[in-house]
Structure formats: C-alpha cells, structure tokens
Amino acid sequence: MIQSQYDFSMPGRIVFGWGRTKELPELIRPLGRRVHIFCGSRTLFNAPRFAALLDLLQNAGLELAETALQMGEPTVQDVDRLAELKFRMGVSAENGDVFLGIGGGSAIDLAKAVAAMVPNWELAEKNAAPSGPSVQNFLEGVGIGLKLEKDPIPTVFLPTTAGSGAEATKNAVIASFDPPFKKSLRDVRLFARAVLIDPQWTVFNSPEVTACSGMDALTQLFESFLSRKAAPIPQALALQGLSLGFHALGTAFRDPENREAREKMAHAAFLSGVCLANSGLGLAHGIAPALGTHAQLPHGKACALLLSHALRLNADVCRERLQMLAAALFPKVFFSNEDSAVEKLIYEVNVLTNSLQIPRRLSEVGVRWEQLAAIAADSKGNSMNGNPKILNEKDVLKLLEEIF
Known part of the structure; x- marks a missing residue:
C-alpha cells in the first residue's frame, strides 16, 4: 500500500x-x-x-x-x-x-x-x-x-x-x-x-577505494529500501541502483577501466545518496560512525563488514522486502519461499564482500574487545532510527561480540 x-x-x-x-x-x-x-x-x-x-x-x-x-x-x-x-x-x-x-x-x-x-x-x-x-x-x-x-x-x-x-x-x-x-x-x-x-x-580509484566506497553505496541502497521510514520514490530508485550496482562492483574492482561498470556504479552511488536523504538508513550506518571514532575504521569498510550481519539480524521483520530485493537482483532464480530468497540474498552479499577482499570480523580490522561496549553505546545516531527492527544498546553489543 x-x-x-x-x-x-x-x-x-x-x-x-x-x-x-x-x-x-x-x-x-x-x-x-x-x-x-x-x-x-x-x-x-x-x-x-x-x-x-x-x-x-x-x-x-x-x-x-x-x-x-x-x-x-x-x-x-x-x-x-x-x-x-x-x-x-x-x-x-x-x-x-x-x-x-x-x-x-x-x-x-x-x-x-x-x-x-x-x-x-x-x-x-x-x-x-x-x-x-x-x-x-x-x-x-x-x-x-x-x-x-x-x-x-x-x-x-x-x-x-x-x-x-x-x-x-x-x-x-x-x-x-x-x-x-x-x-x-x-x-x-x-x-x-x-x-x-x-x-x-572513478577510473583512477585504487581497488580498495573502489571496493569500500562501492560497498558503502550498496549498503545505503539496501538500508534505505528496508528502512522503517522508506518512501515510494526512493524505494524504486534503490531497486534500480541495486540492480545495476550489485553486479557492477565486482567488475569495477577487477577491471578498473571497464567503462560500463564504472558508469553503473557512479549512477548507483548517486541514487544511494538520493535514497538515504529521503528514507534514512539502518543498523550498519548506525554502527559505522562509532567504529570510525573509536577504532578509526574507514566508513566504507565498516559498512561492508556489517552489511550481511545487519540483513540477517533484521530479516525476521522485513522478509517480504528482502524477497523483493532477491527477485530484483537474481531474476533468473526461482525461489520456492521467502526463506530461500533471504538466504540467497545474504549468501550473495557475503560472496561479493569476500571477492572484494574486505575483512569479515572486527578483530581483523583493529577493533579491540574492550572497545565494544563504548562502540555499542555510541551507536545511537539518526541512521539507527530507520532500522527495520527496534534495537537497544544490549542488542547492538551482542551483535558486535558475535562478529568480533
């Protein structure tokens, strides 16, 4: 509706x-x-x-x-x-x-x-x-x-x-x-x-910049589409941005001078900004700033590390939307039910993240265990207000400990 x-x-x-x-x-x-x-x-x-x-x-x-x-x-x-x-x-x-x-x-x-x-x-x-x-x-x-x-x-x-x-x-x-x-x-x-x-x-960006900035854009598209504050126009734009960018990022990473991939990613990144400005974001962007200030983790790398975990944590309250995303990103795949669509989506996000050589655990990017409580306490920005599932500080700390 x-x-x-x-x-x-x-x-x-x-x-x-x-x-x-x-x-x-x-x-x-x-x-x-x-x-x-x-x-x-x-x-x-x-x-x-x-x-x-x-x-x-x-x-x-x-x-x-x-x-x-x-x-x-x-x-x-x-x-x-x-x-x-x-x-x-x-x-x-x-x-x-x-x-x-x-x-x-x-x-x-x-x-x-x-x-x-x-x-x-x-x-x-x-x-x-x-x-x-x-x-x-x-x-x-x-x-x-x-x-x-x-x-x-x-x-x-x-x-x-x-x-x-x-x-x-x-x-x-x-x-x-x-x-x-x-x-x-x-x-x-x-x-x-x-x-x-x-x-x-963007052709002149290093592979690491291409990967981390690109994952920032994709995270913004995912989170704005799933946001509790999502609106119709940005949701439509997010679908287009993800349909283009999700499959182009790996190509741009491997083949920096690939014009088509660079064009698709530039368009997707712009759309991600339009979407977040109108629909807000979610868990990954709620935590990423605190990882930056407490552990000096670059923003894009933080988003990339958090994205699949955020999708899984929120899955039980936005399965229908996740199924829509899976259908848009993998139109040739038949999904027998919502669960199979959600699992395919999260699996492919992990495959992409691994292919971009981005670390998957907080301990691998310089975060210390004793910093987790402070990071959780500071993960209360405007972005968290749009997260599909309402989370408290203990919920965030539990996630951080699980992915440490």
Whole structure:
C-alpha cells in the first residue's frame, strides 16, 4: 500500500555522463564568479587531471580562490577554521562566491558544512561556548540545537568516487575524536545547486577505494529500501541502483577501466545518496560512525563488514522486502519461499564482500574487545532510527561480540 503522505527532495540539477566534466563551468556560472574548491586528497590535488580542471574553470572566466585540501573525514576543527577564515574574507553569495566540492564524501561534506556556516558564523558567535563559536552547536545529538538561519553559499559537487552519495544528500557528517563522535549537520538547504557526475574520474580509484566506497553505496541502497521510514520514490530508485550496482562492483574492482561498470556504479552511488536523504538508513550506518571514532575504521569498510550481519539480524521483520530485493537482483532464480530468497540474498552479499577482499570480523580490522561496549553505546545516531527492527544498546553489543 502506498504511503498517504511523503516528501521527496534532491539536488537542483544533475548532469551525468562520461567525459562531461567540460560542462562544469556552465553549471557554476549562473551561481557566481569566484570558485572556492574543496579537494578530497593530495593525490588528486597533484594529478594532471586536477590541473586541467583548474585550467577549464579559469579559461571560462571564473576566478579561483585558494583550494582547501581535506585529508580524511572533516572534523569540527576543520569546519570551524575554514568557516571563520572565509567569513572574515567577506565570502558570500551576494559577492559571487560559489563552493565546489571535488572528491569523495569527505571533501563534499566539508564543502557543505563550510558553505552552511559562513553565512551563519555571526549566529555561532552569539551562541558560542567559552571555547569559541563552533559548528558543533548545530550538529544533531551533540550541539545545543542551533538551526541555520541564513541560506548556505551555493554549492556544486563533482564526485570522484562511486560511494558515499554525499553529492545527493542534505547533511554533512562531521567527526570529533575528543570527545569521540560523528554527527550530522542537516538542513534541506544543504542540497547542492548542481551536481556533475562524470564516471571517468572513478577510473583512477585504487581497488580498495573502489571496493569500500562501492560497498558503502550498496549498503545505503539496501538500508534505505528496508528502512522503517522508506518512501515510494526512493524505494524504486534503490531497486534500480541495486540492480545495476550489485553486479557492477565486482567488475569495477577487477577491471578498473571497464567503462560500463564504472558508469553503473557512479549512477548507483548517486541514487544511494538520493535514497538515504529521503528514507534514512539502518543498523550498519548506525554502527559505522562509532567504529570510525573509536577504532578509526574507514566508513566504507565498516559498512561492508556489517552489511550481511545487519540483513540477517533484521530479516525476521522485513522478509517480504528482502524477497523483493532477491527477485530484483537474481531474476533468473526461482525461489520456492521467502526463506530461500533471504538466504540467497545474504549468501550473495557475503560472496561479493569476500571477492572484494574486505575483512569479515572486527578483530581483523583493529577493533579491540574492550572497545565494544563504548562502540555499542555510541551507536545511537539518526541512521539507527530507520532500522527495520527496534534495537537497544544490549542488542547492538551482542551483535558486535558475535562478529568480533
């Protein structure tokens, strides 16, 4: 039965296609003339393709501000430092400033968060703690409940990985290691004004990045489809994304220059962001941030390790939906009942994870037994609210112990 009410939102304009990076200036020009770039890695920053991108923008008459290089997931300190710097510089939409995030989820989330905080820095100052104004006061679950008042600086995103789907979401994940947390800055105005997805950029990803980012995307598609908050449009998109991405990821891992596989994964990753922004996520994404802050486990690897366990733990309350997924992913297989469909689905998820050479137990990725209780205690983020089965801290701890 279709829901009687639902909302659906996504970025303003989407440009998708192999080699379409050359169209980037056309997306930026209507928004402003001075481009602030947030780059996702030193390797990318030093690559000839990045220099060519800068030339493309300058030759189109756009002014380039200094590039912000983000190494790893953005922290509260990263956001505060850049937001205050650009606020003092007089950066504003009225002055023609535009933020361009290029890279994976970390660079894009940093661009989103700084874009949101620059116009709202005076609000942060008015409500500052003794330690100073901070984005932390705007974050879910750890702040003081501050809401953005002014619209963010316009953003344009060019993802270079097929994974997080951050280019399609309305939140930015911000980390802290003292105290340890990963929380979201969330506002519908954080959606990009434009997104350009050129799958050609993903050819340069290492096999490990391809595997972990790809499993992040697949996990988001699975969890948004199964979410208690799932809505009709994102569920349809999740089915398409999984039908394409589940079978393409292994090919992209083994054959990095396979254009068809890269295109399918880039499309699936974008859809995963659209789906999570509208339907939420579940158990794997509820635990993954805590594994990152307590054990420094990369997000995609955490999701990959957790996915099959999350599917099995939730199976008894969403068997019909799991059967729908199995039928979509394996249309030539006859399933005599729901149980056989669920078992086939979980089995194939495990086969894929093993083929990507991703560890299967927490002890294999540096997690210590004595950390499990703290990880379980911190697995209470917004993602867990969408999990099909309602779980408490003891349930999460039991799972962590079983997969240690």
